[in-house]
Amino acid sequence: MICEKIKYKESVLRVLFYVFRKAMVFLSCRDDKIRCVMGEIPDGFVFSIKVQYANIKLSMIKMSDGFIDAQDSKADLELIFVNPCSALLVFSGILSQHEAFAQHRIFIRGDISDALVLTSAIERLQEVIFPSFVVKRLKKDAFGKEFMDVLEMLRFYSSLALIKTRG
Amino acid sequence: MYYEFYASVKILSGDNAIFNIPNELERVGCKSPLIVTDKGIVDAGLIEKIEIAFRDAKRDVYAIFSDIPQETSVSSILRALEIADKKGVDGILAVGGGSVMDSAKLISVMLSCGGCSIRDLVGVETMPERVVPLVVVPTTCGTGSEVTSVAVIFDQESGRKMAFAGSSLLPDVAVLDGEMIASLPVKLTASSAMDALTHAIEAHLSIQSNPISEALSEKAIAMIWENLPDAINRRKSKRDINEVRMNLLNAATMAGMAFSNSMVGIVHSLAHAVGSVLHIPHGEAVMLFLVPGLELVTQKTPEKMAKLLFSVPGIREFSGNDMDRANRFLFLLDRFVKDVRSAANIPCSLKDYGFDESVREKVVRLAMLDGSSIFSPLSLTQDVANRMIDRVL
Numbered sequence: 355m356i357c358e359k360i361k362y363k364e365s366v367l368r369v370l371f372y373v374f375r376k377a378m379v380f381l382s383c384r385d386d387k388i389r390c391v392m393g394e395i396p397d398g399f400v401f402s403i404k405v406q407y408a409n410i411k412l413s414m415i416k417m418s419d420g421f422i423d424a425q426d427s428k429a430d431l432e433l434i435f436v437n438p439c440s441a442l443l444v445f446s447g448i449l450s451q452h453e454a455f456a457q458h459r460i461f462i463r464g465d466i467s468d469a470l471v472l473t474s475a476i477e478r479l480q481e482v483i484f485p486s487f488v489v490k491r492l493k494k495d496a497f498g499k500e501f502m503d504v505l506e507m508l509r510f511y512s513s514l515a516l517i518k519t520r521g
Numbered sequence: 522m523y524y525e526f527y528a529s530v531k532i533l534s535g536d537n538a539i540f541n542i543p544n545e546l547e548r549v550g551c552k553s554p555l556i557v558t559d560k561g562i563v564d565a566g567l568i569e570k571i572e573i574a575f576r577d578a579k580r581d582v583y584a585i586f587s588d589i590p591q592e593t594s595v596s597s598i599l600r601a602l603e604i605a606d607k608k609g610v611d612g613i614l615a616v617g618g619g620s621v622m623d624s625a626k627l628i629s630v631m632l633s634c635g636g637c638s639i640r641d642l643v644g645v646e647t648m649p650e651r652v653v654p655l656v657v658v659p660t661t662c663g664t665g666s667e668v669t670s671v672a673v674i675f676d677q678e679s680g681r682k683m684a685f686a687g688s689s690l691l692p693d694v695a696v697l698d699g700e701m702i703a704s705l706p707v708k709l710t711a712s713s714a715m716d717a718l719t720h721a722i723e724a725h726l727s728i729q730s731n732p733i734s735e736a737l738s739e740k741a742i743a744m745i746w747e748n749l750p751d752a753i754n755r756r757k758s759k760r761d762i763n764e765v766r767m768n769l770l771n772a773a774t775m776a777g778m779a780f781s782n783s784m785v786g787i788v789h790s791l792a793h794a795v796g797s798v799l800h801i802p803h804g805e806a807v808m809l810f811l812v813p814g815l816e817l818v819t820q821k822t823p824e825k826m827a828k829l830l831f832s833v834p835g836i837r838e839f840s841g842n843d844m845d846r847a848n849r850f851l852f853l854l855d856r857f858v859k860d861v862r863s864a865a866n867i868p869c870s871l872k873d874y875g876f877d878e879s880v881r882e883k884v885v886r887l888a889m890l891d892g893s894s895i896f897s898p899l900s901l902t903q904d905v906a907n908r909m910i911d912r913v914l
Binding site: 471 | 894
């Protein structure tokens with residue numbers, strides 16, 4: 355439904371990717387849960403998220419203190435959305451990543467275990483940046499938002515407004 | 522609801538199906554196939570049976586590579602590719618279990634793309650199209666690999682299992698012939714059929730399940746439940762043993778089609794992990810975690826589990842709510858697993874396979890990184906993995 359309604363999907367996706375990238379950079383150097391999950395992949399690991407039929411790409415490199423933009427480095431892992439509609443469903447919090455994989459809306463180029471690690475990190479990120487009712491729908495075992503998560507969410511959005519995040 | 526379902530494999534099933542292999546190879550444009558198999562299959566005389574089918578069609582077996590190890594490896598695939606190149610083969614005929622079929626899938630894709638590296642193919646739906654024909658003949662009744670679009674290969678260099686998924690991995694033809702599993706030992710028959718049963722159940726419970734995969738799962742469960750006891754107690758059984766074997770082969774294939782499109786779940790994640798660490802045969806590992814894993818999943822999807830009760834032979838109706846029916850199914854399944862285990866002499870505890878607390882952390886970590894759990898309705902957390910392990914100590 356949302357895919358039919360939104361006319362300028364690519365522009366909307368650019369904004370969502372921007373917020374997502376900022377959140378990844380912000381939380382990867384602050385949030386212990388994301389840091390713990392990302393501990394499974396080595397420093398220097400590059401992942402990218404692309405959208406087929408749209409010139410939208412996000413590429414990040416894992417450093418010891420979090421994620422930064424990877425520019426044009428070759429990705430160790432690529433998640434490719436089959437079309438802008440699929441990416442929109444995931445980045446707007448309508449569809450969980452698990453459901454998107456299940457519905458063949460994402461291709462993976464690279465190790466599936468690494469993709470699973472990234473999925474867990476993104477899930478954690480969504481837990482912080484999305485409101486509780488969205489998180490409950492997206493996560494298999496969602497609990498209510500913890501106080502610290504709310505605080506982190508407020509910090510992130512205020513830093514985003516002030517354009518304070520690095521990267 | 523949105524789903525995609527692949528089922529492009531032509532299936533030849535029944536007595537003497539192997540005699541149609543030369544014709545099928547010709548139909549898919551293969552004149553000089555490379556037979557990919559393992560030593561166990563050659564020793565069991567199964568390749569001789571295939572050779573008879575070729576002789577009847579006035580054809581020679583062109584080339585054989587029988588060096589596929591029990592755990593599929595990159596090096597064996599590269600060796601097979603060398604032979605394929607040297608002999609100039611134009612198709613692959615795989616005769617064997619999961620390892621052989623998975624290797625053959627990768628060999629045919631790599632022959633198709635001419636010079637691509639196996640590591641470049643790792644991933645989901647990113648593989649080039651396969652143009653080299655692939656015909657497979659399963660010799661166990663469990664993996665379902667003959668109809669699945671996945672393959673798992675062990676990479677000695679990194680010490681990890683590489684997973685590949687994509688429609689290019691679907692064979693052109695699968696040949697199911699009861700004669701090819703006639704010499705399968707009781708223990709292997711039991712464990713491979715229980716692997717197929719687990720494929721069917723987990724595919725049914727997966728978040729990716731759909732009406733087609735559910736129908737296949739339910740039928741596969743019913744057929745395995747009905748036929749496996751006769752296949753194990755073949756001497757005591759009054760039924761036609763060839764019919765029993767064919768039913769198991771067909772059921773494993775149906776379960777394969779279901780899980781190829783719906784995937785499996787946390788039972789397989791734990792089984793893969795203990796398989797890597799303790800080298801427990803896959804079917805036996807799956808048997809260990811089947812009931813403990815499903816008990817936890819039931820809390821998430823009692824309605825889906827409840828539907829499975831009516832796949833158990835002899836059960837037509839059952840009063841009570843979804844949770845009651847789900848619990849009844851689990852009770853019957855537990856009894857079934859125990860019966861199969863004792864009849865086939867399969868260990869019932871992780872400790873019987875040499876598990877000790879020093880490897881627990883590694884097993885849990887590997888299980889959590891296993892791709893199978895992506896599609897489970899229950900998230901495979903550390904706590905869930907530990908609870909499953911505790912249940913089978």
